[in-house]
Amino acid sequence: MSLLKVNNLSYAYSGATPFFNDALKDVSFNIEKGEIIGIIGHTGSGKSTLVQHLNGLLKPNSGEILLENENIWDNPKEIRKVRSKVGLVFQYPEYQLFEETVYKDIAFGPKNMGIADDEIDKCVRDICAIIGVKEEHFNKSPFDLSGGEKRRVAIAGVMAMKPEIIIFDEPTSGLDPKGREDIIEIIKNYREATGATVIIISHNMEDMAVIADKLLVLNKGKLEMFDTVEKIFSNRVKLNSIGLDVPIVTRVFDELIKRGVDVEKDIFTVEKAIESLKKVKAGDSNA
Amino acid sequence: MLKDITFGQYYESGSVIHRIDARVKILLLILIIVFIFISSNLFSILFSALGIFTIILVSGVPFSLYAKNLKAILPILLITFVINLFYGEGEALISFWKLSITTGGLYRAFYMSLRIALLIFISSALTYTTTPNDLTYAIEKLLSPLKYVGLQNAVHTLAMMMTIVLRFIPILVEETQKIMNAQKARGADLENGSLMRRIKALIPILIPLLISSIRHAYELAEAMECRCYTGGEGRTRMKQMRLTKIDFYSSCFAVLGCLIVILLNIIF
Numbered sequence: 001m002s003l004l005k006v007n008n009l010s011y012a013y014s015g016a017t018p019f020f021n022d023a024l025k026d027v028s029f030n031i032e033k034g035e036i037i038g039i040i041g042h043t044g045s046g047k048s049t050l051v052q053h054l055n056g057l058l059k060p061n062s063g064e065i066l067l068e069n070e071n072i073w074d075n076p077k078e079i080r081k082v083r084s085k086v087g088l089v090f091q092y093p094e095y096q097l098f099e100e101t102v103y104k105d106i107a108f109g110p111k112n113m114g115i116a117d118d119e120i121d122k123c124v125r126d127i128c129a130i131i132g133v134k135e136e137h138f139n140k141s142p143f144d145l146s147g148g149e150k151r152r153v154a155i156a157g158v159m160a161m162k163p164e165i166i167i168f169d170e171p172t173s174g175l176d177p178k179g180r181e182d183i184i185e186i187i188k189n190y191r192e193a194t195g196a197t198v199i200i201i202s203h204n205m206e207d208m209a210v211i212a213d214k215l216l217v218l219n220k221g222k223l224e225m226f227d228t229v230e231k232i233f234s235n236r237v238k239l240n241s242i243g244l245d246v247p248i249v250t251r252v253f254d255e256l257i258k259r260g261v262d263v264e265k266d267i268f269t270v271e272k273a274i275e276s277l278k279k280v281k282a283g284d285s286n287a
Numbered sequence: 288m289l290k291d292i293t294f295g296q297y298y299e300s301g302s303v304i305h306r307i308d309a310r311v312k313i314l315l316l317i318l319i320i321v322f323i324f325i326s327s328n329l330f331s332i333l334f335s336a337l338g339i340f341t342i343i344l345v346s347g348v349p350f351s352l353y354a355k356n357l358k359a360i361l362p363i364l365l366i367t368f369v370i371n372l373f374y375g376e377g378e379a380l381i382s383f384w385k386l387s388i389t390t391g392g393l394y395r396a397f398y399m400s401l402r403i404a405l406l407i408f409i410s411s412a413l414t415y416t417t418t419p420n421d422l423t424y425a426i427e428k429l430l431s432p433l434k435y436v437g438l439q440n441a442v443h444t445l446a447m448m449m450t451i452v453l454r455f456i457p458i459l460v461e462e463t464q465k466i467m468n469a470q471k472a473r474g475a476d477l478e479n480g481s482l483m484r485r486i487k488a489l490i491p492i493l494i495p496l497l498i499s500s501i502r503h504a505y506e507l508a509e510a511m512e513c514r515c516y517t518g519g520e521g522r523t524r525m526k527q528m529r530l531t532k533i534d535f536y537s538s539c540f541a542v543l544g545c546l547i548v549i550l551l552n553i554i555f
């Protein structure tokens with residue numbers, strides 16, 4: 001049984017204006033429990049529109065979304081329950097902080113779910129331990145934190161609801177390399193601690209290669225490909241045709257192979273690349 | 288709700304109305320509004336309506352956009368209609384309790400609502416066919432005589448503030464939508480509960496919005512300083528506004544229309 005099933009989803013931003021826009025066309029896919037899915041696509045390909053359907057912020061024009069085999073729109077009054085099961089971290093989540101203290105802000109989500117106070121306290125402390133928000137920050141104003149810390153707190157605010165599926169829309173945008181690594185680390189830690197299913201939208205193929213199991217490629221509102229990272233990144237021609245590319249390190253290795261260097265094919269991460277180069281070097285010294 | 292705000296939305300169709308000088312357009316708008324109020328009988332108001340619908344037709348902006356603006360004030364329109372129904376002399380059509388709807392009242396209700404609708408249509412015609420920048424520059428120009436009474440800075444500052452407001456309305460609307468979605472994703476309940484609870488539910492939206500407006504203001508101020516903005520004095524524009532034949536002819540048409548309204552008022 002799939003955890004999340006999307007069947008023939010179509011959506012158009014409507015309104016009686018001439019700025020009509022077909023955002024999603026007949027998209028179908030299944031996501032199994034525990035997978036890490038990356039969503040990639042050109043700007044305006046419908047990535048953000050798609051994820052806003054998964055937690056019921058947008059209602060499809062046609063098609064259905066099944067969460068644990070139940071259509072999430074069967075009972076529109078209960079849509080907030082879906083939102084606590086499917087957490088969504090928006091782009092630049094630090095702009096949604098509003099409470100007086102870090103602690104209160106993180107507790108906002110669990111509080112909305114209507115759970116008891118001591119339970120909320122446990123949620124907040126658990127999540128802060130997992131992703132490294134220090135207890136000394138609890139009584140600070142979130143607006144006094146640095147940019148990276150603000151984002152961490154904002155992400156904690158969604159994670160504190162303990163969603164079974166958590167979606168990140170461009171979680172690393174606007175951060176320096178260190179900040180990017182930190183966020184990827186947070187996501188990995190959360191998944192390890194809770195076994196949650198993770199969906200990430202990103203423009204950064206390097207990040208995707210490091211973290212994702214499968215990639216979902218969107219192009220102009222249509223599902224172009226949905227497969228393992230290896231299969232997607234080995235289809236460079238198709239990716240290029242829709243304005244995307246493979247990680248830089250893969251491009252470097254492709255070029256090396258072209259020039260007759262005997263390295264492995266299909267290298268997507270820097271770590272693998274280093275390993276492979278070491279092997280080549282060892283081979284050379286043996287010879 | 289947020290989607291219905293079309294204020295300051297320019298619609299490009301390249302019509303002759305678009306090409307009228309913004310200053311002339313504002314003056315003509317004032318003239319037409321005055322004459323909508325001067326139209327004192329059915330014939331003159333119907334003639335005004337005819338004139339305004341011609342302008343709408345010529346503007347090349349889809350009628351649905353005009354209708355959308357009318358929809359926003361529908362409650363006011365309905366209240367005006369209903370209240371005026373009961374004020375009027377003449378033959379009673381329907382009577383109940385102490386109230387009666389008379390032919391006079393019916394006529395008056397129709398007439399008053401038409402007047403309001405026409406006001407909305409003609410003002411929308413201005414905003415749909417003139418870019419916000421042109422509009423504020425035209426206002427600045429039209430108010431420029433105020434510099435003789437020592438208000439030269441005030442006029443420019445006011446115009447600049449209006450430009451910024453118009454520019455930022457769509458940005459803030461979009462931002463509000465984003466923040467609302469983000470808080471909804473965290474389980475915020477904006478639709479249900481008592482009035483008090485709903486007001487409280489706005490806090491998680493208003494505070495981030497306030498903070499981001501201040502952030503925008505800082506960034507904009509810095510960007511303006513970087514481009515050596517020092518206020519209105521000595522500032523010139525890349526596109527100077529010049530009067531053309533179109534402005535002359537459109538003014539002639541408008542004045543002609545107004546004369547006909549006066550004539551119709553006198554004859555009937």
